[in-house]
Amino acid sequence: MKRAHRHLAEQIRKALTDLGIAEPRIILEKPRDPEHGDIATNAAMVYCKQLKLAPRKLAEQLTKRLALNPELVQLAGVAGPGFINFRFADAYLQTLVKQILESDEHFGEGKDLAGKKVLIEFVSANPSGPLNVVSARAAAVGDCLVRMFRTLGATCHSEFYVNDAGNQVKLLGDSVRARYETLLGNEIEIPEGGYHGEYIVEFAEQLVDEEGDKYSKLSAEDASNTLGLMAVERHVGMQRNSLERFRVHMDGWFRESQLRESRAEYAALEELKQKGTLYEKDGATFLRTSEFGDTQDWVVITSEGRPTYFLPDIAYHLSKFKRGYDIIIDILGPDHHSYLTKMAAAMRALGRDTEHLEIILLQHITLSRSGEPVKMSKRAGQMIEMNELLDEVGCDAARYFFLLRRTTTQLDFDIELAKKQSDDNPVFYVQYAHARIQSIFRKAEIELKPEKADFSLLNHPEELILLRRLREFEEVISDCVVNRDPHAMTVWLREVAAQFHRFYHHCRVITEPEELSLARLALCRATQTGLKRGLSLCGVNAPEEM
RNA sequence: GAGCCUGUAGCUCAGCUGGAUAGAGCAACGGCCUUCUAAGCCGUAGGUCAUGGGUUCGAAUCCCAUCGGGCUCGCCA
Numbered sequence: 001m002k003r004a005h006r007h008l009a010e011q012i013r014k015a016l017t018d019l020g021i022a023e024p025r026i027i028l029e030k031p032r033d034p035e036h037g038d039i040a041t042n043a044a045m046v047y048c049k050q051l052k053l054a055p056r057k058l059a060e061q062l063t064k065r066l067a068l069n070p071e072l073v074q075l076a077g078v079a080g081p082g083f084i085n086f087r088f089a090d091a092y093l094q095t096l097v098k099q100i101l102e103s104d105e106h107f108g109e110g111k112d113l114a115g116k117k118v119l120i121e122f123v124s125a126n127p128s129g130p131l132n133v134v135s136a137r138a139a140a141v142g143d144c145l146v147r148m149f150r151t152l153g154a155t156c157h158s159e160f161y162v163n164d165a166g167n168q169v170k171l172l173g174d175s176v177r178a179r180y181e182t183l184l185g186n187e188i189e190i191p192e193g194g195y196h197g198e199y200i201v202e203f204a205e206q207l208v209d210e211e212g213d214k215y216s217k218l219s220a221e222d223a224s225n226t227l228g229l230m231a232v233e234r235h236v237g238m239q240r241n242s243l244e245r246f247r248v249h250m251d252g253w254f255r256e257s258q259l260r261e262s263r264a265e266y267a268a269l270e271e272l273k274q275k276g277t278l279y280e281k282d283g284a285t286f287l288r289t290s291e292f293g294d295t296q297d298w299v300v301i302t303s304e305g306r307p308t309y310f311l312p313d314i315a316y317h318l319s320k321f322k323r324g325y326d327i328i329i330d331i332l333g334p335d336h337h338s339y340l341t342k343m344a345a346a347m348r349a350l351g352r353d354t355e356h357l358e359i360i361l362l363q364h365i366t367l368s369r370s371g372e373p374v375k376m377s378k379r380a381g382q383m384i385e386m387n388e389l390l391d392e393v394g395c396d397a398a399r400y401f402f403l404l405r406r407t408t409t410q411l412d413f414d415i416e417l418a419k420k421q422s423d424d425n426p427v428f429y430v431q432y433a434h435a436r437i438q439s440i441f442r443k444a445e446i447e448l449k450p451e452k453a454d455f456s457l458l459n460h461p462e463e464l465i466l467l468r469r470l471r472e473f474e475e476v477i478s479d480c481v482v483n484r485d486p487h488a489m490t491v492w493l494r495e496v497a498a499q500f501h502r503f504y505h506h507c508r509v510i511t512e513p514e515e516l517s518l519a520r521l522a523l524c525r526a527t528q529t530g531l532k533r534g535l536s537l538c539g540v541n542a543p544e545e546m
Numbered sequence: 547g548a549g550c551c552u553g554u555a556g557c558u559c560a561g562c563u564g565g566a567u568a569g570a571g572c573a574a575c576g577g578c579c580u581u582c583u584a585a586g587c588c589g590u591a592g593g594u595c596a597u598g599g600g601u602u603c604g605a606a607u608c609c610c611a612u613c614g615g616g617c618u619c620g621c622c623a
Contacts, residue, residue: 080566302621337550505587
């Protein structure tokens with residue numbers, strides 16, 4: 001669907017070469033003002049100095065040398081400081097309908113990243129409780145990126161890292177045991193830094209109901225260990241369920257405990273030692289991260305001889321490198337920004353090429369109701385669970401809202417707006433366009449026969465604008481993947497929906513003559529395919545009725 | 547003190563790998579339903595792109611400084 005662009009680039013390159021420019025770099029862009037055309041090149045401004053010509057003069061000379069295929073693009077003139085503008089041929093745009101109908105559910109698929117292996121790690125919440133809304137944005141963004149990478153042909157693996165080892169599991173076990181014993185009449189305090197959530201109480205109640213005082217008979221340490229591991233499994237299960245409900249499937253659940261069983265963290269430590277990047281100070285072992293781009297060194301083994309969390313994390317990332325991915329992406333919260341330089345430094349210390357390691361710092365969300373902020377505090381246990389959000393606004397609205405902003409900006413999620421079934425709710429606006437198209441098909445008593453349709457009848461300005469939008473779909477996917485940010489898809493969806501509504505208003509679909517109806521029905525189907533595919537990349541349903 | 551993100555219309559934000567007269571959605575105001583879903587469409591109004599410098603043919607976009615907002619700087623995870 002880039003035939004016109006390829007053709008233009010080729011012609012401009014040839015013209016520049018003829019004028020004596022060796023290996024010119026051609027930039028084609030979309031003019032901001034559609035009046036100027038569909039495609040523009042700044043080639044004349046870039047190369048005018050080299051050829052000692054005024055930019056407009058060079059532009060004139062270039063246009064004379066272009067042998068354009070009128071079925072694809074037409075010259076729209078030289079304008080401004082020296083832009084050369086082009087316009088798509090109507091015939092070219094009209095053939096897109098046929099292409100989209102033929103691609104159908106594969107519309108947008110490409111091969112740009114064929115053969116590439118990509119790993120995206122996201123959410124990776126601690127198994128200390130159910131998922132809360134803080135993880136939901138990462139789930140939505142991460143999953144969309146996975147879908148988009150795959151659409152461009154990459155092999156993409158989604159992964160959740162489970163911190164099911166170390167100190168916090170002990171704290172979790174102690175917290176469960178405290179609740180459990182208290183229920184049995186033997187009051188025990190929840191330890192400092194322990195977990196106070198209601199879900200711990202529920203778990204303890206369940207244990208008492210089903211297994212009585214079984215765990216009281218164990219030593220305190222054994223009971224804590226056992227209960228801690230049981231709680232971890234329970235929470236991982238809850239988290240998996242929440243994610244599946246959110247239409248997020250993780251291909252892998254990487255367990256820290258397994259890393260530790262194979263003593264991978266010590267293997268990594270040994271490797272660091274061999275590279276001469278470790279040193280002892282005050283009884284602790286430090287990694288010289290400052291020599292590899294960080295502002296300071298970090299402890300990997302405490303003076304008590306325990307690994308810090310950093311060491312297994314290094315081992316985990318080393319495993320990512322060893323698994324042979326071309327692109328490794330971590331999606332983390334903004335509070336982990338120090339992690340970026342820290343982990344990259346550690347990988348460099350191990351001689352790894354960190355060009356392949358990318359960390360997306362996804363900014364926080366705030367919740368509000370009709371503009372009033374909703375207070376959330378992890379400490380005070382006022383954290384809203386992901387399931388509660390899904391209960392209240394549903395999966396479609398939740399996923400779409402989390403994609404509405406760039407990953408680098410904070411996002412305010414208005415719960416009341418997400419629930420509203422009206423035009424100020426962006427997800428309904430787009431879904432409505434899709435449903436509206438379906439209702440046309442319900443009404444039309446003509447069978448869609450694209451092979452017989454005469455697409456040259458689609459020459460109303462609103463039809464041609466709609467076609468221009470649909471043509472952009474592949475570019476939008478590509479932009480999202482390149483920028484590692486799916487939000488542009490929501491912008492495109494809104495624009496396609498808006499243009500469809502405009503078309504709908506100006507052009508009657510079910511009409512006379514029948515040839516025109518057929519062509520317009522085909523355009524409707526193509527639009528519907530675009531909306532459906534775009535929504536699907538966002539993980540949002542495209543309803544046929546609303 | 548050091549670092550990361552951010553500042554564009556009344557509100558929420560696009561545009562940021564430099565291009566032409568800075569856009570959209572809400573909210574406001576005025577129109578459009580005997581016709582395929584009015585959950586829609588059309589129009590009006592709304593701007594010191596935080597501020598000051600720099601880079602160049604050209605800066606909301608890149609660089610520097612200043613100011614405002616959010617976050618982080620542990621031998622916790």
